[in-house]
Amino acid sequence: MLVTETALHLGSELERAVNRMDFFRLFKSLAGSNGFSYFGITEIGGEEHGLNFQHVHALHNFPVAWFADPKEQVIGTADPVAQYLQKASAPHLMDIRQASSDVLLSSGADSAVIVPLHAATGKRYGLIMVGGDASEDHRALALIALDAALIFQRYFEVILSLDSISGLSDREIQIVRWTSEGKTSAEIAIILGLSEHTVNSYIAAVLRKLHVVNRAQMVASAIRSGLIA
Amino acid sequence: MSTTQDRKHLRVLLIDDDPAEHILLQRKLKKASETSIELDYVGDIGGAVDIVKAGGVDMVFLDNRLVPNNDFRETAPQLREAGFIGPIGIISSDISGKYFEEFRDYGVDFKIGKDEIDATVISFIVAEYTRDQLSDTCSEDYL
Numbered sequence: 001m002l003v004t005e006t007a008l009h010l011g012s013e014l015e016r017a018v019n020r021m022d023f024f025r026l027f028k029s030l031a032g033s034n035g036f037s038y039f040g041i042t043e044i045g046g047e048e049h050g051l052n053f054q055h056v057h058a059l060h061n062f063p064v065a066w067f068a069d070p071k072e073q074v075i076g077t078a079d080p081v082a083q084y085l086q087k088a089s090a091p092h093l094m095d096i097r098q099a100s101s102d103v104l105l106s107s108g109a110d111s112a113v114i115v116p117l118h119a120a121t122g123k124r125y126g127l128i129m130v131g132g133d134a135s136e137d138h139r140a141l142a143l144i145a146l147d148a149a150l151i152f153q154r155y156f157e158v159i160l161s162l163d164s165i166s167g168l169s170d171r172e173i174q175i176v177r178w179t180s181e182g183k184t185s186a187e188i189a190i191i192l193g194l195s196e197h198t199v200n201s202y203i204a205a206v207l208r209k210l211h212v213v214n215r216a217q218m219v220a221s222a223i224r225s226g227l228i229a
Numbered sequence: 230m231s232t233t234q235d236r237k238h239l240r241v242l243l244i245d246d247d248p249a250e251h252i253l254l255q256r257k258l259k260k261a262s263e264t265s266i267e268l269d270y271v272g273d274i275g276g277a278v279d280i281v282k283a284g285g286v287d288m289v290f291l292d293n294r295l296v297p298n299n300d301f302r303e304t305a306p307q308l309r310e311a312g313f314i315g316p317i318g319i320i321s322s323d324i325s326g327k328y329f330e331e332f333r334d335y336g337v338d339f340k341i342g343k344d345e346i347d348a349t350v351i352s353f354i355v356a357e358y359t360r361d362q363l364s365d366t367c368s369e370d371y372l
Contacts (some may be wrong), residue, residue, distance in 0.1 A: 203363045
């Protein structure tokens with residue numbers, strides 16, 4: 001396992017990361033710097049749930065063909081990787097041939113590095129790296145875990161923590177206000193000089209913050225809360 | 230890769246003043262077998278504005294420095310002013326400049342180094358920027 005001091009995820013890109021694409025790049029860099037071709041990070045749900053890589057905060061570059069159902073993209077509860085992440089809090093080098101992880105065996109590798117991660121809110125996440133020559137090296141495993149924690153901490157600050165913040169940003173208020181004027185996402189994108197994807201990202205974030213499920217509820221809730229007049 | 234929607238055919242416009250980048254990206258796209266991508270190419274921002282105005286472009290990969298323009302802060306807004314509302318990604322051999330921190334203020338969706346692009350990155354970009362972020366209950370139902 002090799003960690004270079006010039007790796008992208010250890011440089012200024014960590015401080016500059018602002019969206020999911022940036023964090024995809026950082027975790028991919030962490031995996032690549034340690035000789036792994038693939039990585040995946042997602043929330044660890046309850047014991048009855050597997051690891052869902054379609055989760056809103058999941059990031060991965062696993063080929064969809066690895067999954068039994070490419071549309072669902074889940075590592076099932078019976079999979080040893082999911083079972084390890086359910087109970088463990090320490091990074092681990094897993095022999096996936098012996099443990100027989102169906103999804104990860106598709107990588108052709110013998111082993112995978114698994115790093116449990118904890119958000120400040122108590123939610124637990126798991127990072128999996130596979131597709132390289134992992135070795136039993138405590139020091140290397142510790143460095144991977146440290147780098148993973150640093151990236152994850154930033155991911156929490158920039159992306160994950162937004163779900164638990166009650167206030168709206170200026171941009172979010174702007175978009176709710178235009179929505180209350182009857183504008184569609186495409187129209188708001190043109191007005192604000194953004195992409196429709198970005199507008200919908202803001203709307204999705206507002207829906208989660210206000211605990212509502214559609215635009216009408218979003219506008220009503222924002223008016224009731226005094227967020228918009 | 231984080232999408233439940235079926236893969237669809239995408240038309241991506243590469244704007245780069247170096248034609249060699251078109252060939253390089255074309256090769257990488259072929260390896261991203263999970264996605265059907267048609268790559269169009271144009272070497273200047275004026276031509277790009279004409280193409281996006283004509284419609285049919287789903288996503289733009291924009292080289293940071295297009296001669297004679299300065300950087301994306303000068304070019305990306307021209308695409309937005311032309312009414313393009315698809316994702317714009319800035320690709321550059323060097324994205325370390327401090328001004329890249331402001332990319333969202335200029336209507337840009339993401340930035341990536343040219344040496345970072347491979348088949349798995351392309352698959353992620355396509356999945357991330359074509360997925361439905363809002364559930365069916367959040368369709369534009371109030372209109």
